[in-house]
Amino acid sequence: MTTTAFITHRDCQLHDMGSYHPECPARLTAISDQMIAQGLDPYFSYYDAPLASLDQMLRVHPPAHLEKLKRTSPETGIAHLDPDTAMNPHTWTAAQRSAGAGVMAVDLVMKGEVNDAFCAIRPPGHHAERENAMGFCFVNNIAVAARHALEAHGLKRVAIIDFDVHHGNGTEDIFKGDERVLMVSMFQHPFFPYSGADAPAANMCNVPLPAGTGGEDFRMVVSDIWLPRLHEFRPEMLFISAGFDAHYEDDMGSMKLVESDYAWVTQQLKVVAERHCQGRIVSMLEGGYVLSSLARSVCAHLRALADL
Numbered sequence: 001m002t003t004t005a006f007i008t009h010r011d012c013q014l015h016d017m018g019s020y021h022p023e024c025p026a027r028l029t030a031i032s033d034q035m036i037a038q039g040l041d042p043y044f045s046y047y048d049a050p051l052a053s054l055d056q057m058l059r060v061h062p063p064a065h066l067e068k069l070k071r072t073s074p075e076t077g078i079a080h081l082d083p084d085t086a087m088n089p090h091t092w093t094a095a096q097r098s099a100g101a102g103v104m105a106v107d108l109v110m111k112g113e114v115n116d117a118f119c120a121i122r123p124p125g126h127h128a129e130r131e132n133a134m135g136f137c138f139v140n141n142i143a144v145a146a147r148h149a150l151e152a153h154g155l156k157r158v159a160i161i162d163f164d165v166h167h168g169n170g171t172e173d174i175f176k177g178d179e180r181v182l183m184v185s186m187f188q189h190p191f192f193p194y195s196g197a198d199a200p201a202a203n204m205c206n207v208p209l210p211a212g213t214g215g216e217d218f219r220m221v222v223s224d225i226w227l228p229r230l231h232e233f234r235p236e237m238l239f240i241s242a243g244f245d246a247h248y249e250d251d252m253g254s255m256k257l258v259e260s261d262y263a264w265v266t267q268q269l270k271v272v273a274e275r276h277c278q279g280r281i282v283s284m285l286e287g288g289y290v291l292s293s294l295a296r297s298v299c300a301h302l303r304a305l306a307d308l
Contacts, residue, residue, distance in 0.1 A: 212255070237277050
């Protein structure tokens with residue numbers, strides 16, 4: 001039986017950017033409630049995310065960026081880094097847990113303790129650039145995990161797949177030109193963060209899509225563009241920036257995916273992982289802001305990941 005790790009931490013729910021902020025603690029509660037409602041919870045191995053170490057985060061971010069986050073972290077109330085991105089007294093710890101979840105996931109998968117892993121974490125990470133927090137993100141979780149696989153486990157090639165409705169500008173900023181990393185992504189364009197469409201680096205396979213794009217066109221992108229690049233690259237591990245805000249119910253964006261699209265793309269990526277990566281996949285939560293569609297989409301993703 002496949003073992004899939006489910007990694008999270010209660011600290012991730014203490015990060016709060018204020019009432020009415022779409023990136024809210026209830027996102028994680030909605031996921032766990034839906035897993036119970038669908039009877040999925042017995043099929044996963046549960047782990048508490050550790051704090052990422054300074055050294056692990058320094059593989060991705062310069063000291064000045066991490067020091068700024070620590071310095072900005074308020075003792076009470078909320079401190080804004082930009083109009084969308086704010087810290088409360090628990091944010092810095094939650095950010096370290098979110099990055100630490102990816103490190104733990106890599107270690108568990110590489111040791112063979114689990115086949116693959118999903119990290120139900122917040123704050124998300126894919127907008128966090130090397131030197132800049134933005135777009136609800138502080139530390140680039142998927143980048144910390146990917147670098148850990150390369151540096152601590154000696155992998156030669158890893159691939160990052162990002163299907164969030166927003167371009168993963170931070171991940172691109174960190175890995176552009178790094179031949180050990182292939183990033184394939186699709187995102188609504190033009191749309192926040194207004195990047196990714198102009199002459200990306202050779203290791204970036206970006207597919208900008210117009211508002212209103214639905215499952216049929218998304219699946220064509222995956223089949224015709226992503227999969228050939230992934231098979232050609234032969235990665236030794238897959239990392240998924242799993243954003244679910246391209247769902248048609250999610251009013252953060254204007255794309256029209258449904259749960260079955262997320263299940264399907266996960267199944268396609270599992271085929272790649274079985275062929276090239278000994279099945280090794282680490283998936284990390286990014287966006288998804290309407291609680292019902294987020295929770296249902298995550299469950300569809302988890303069913304495919306765990307072969308349920």
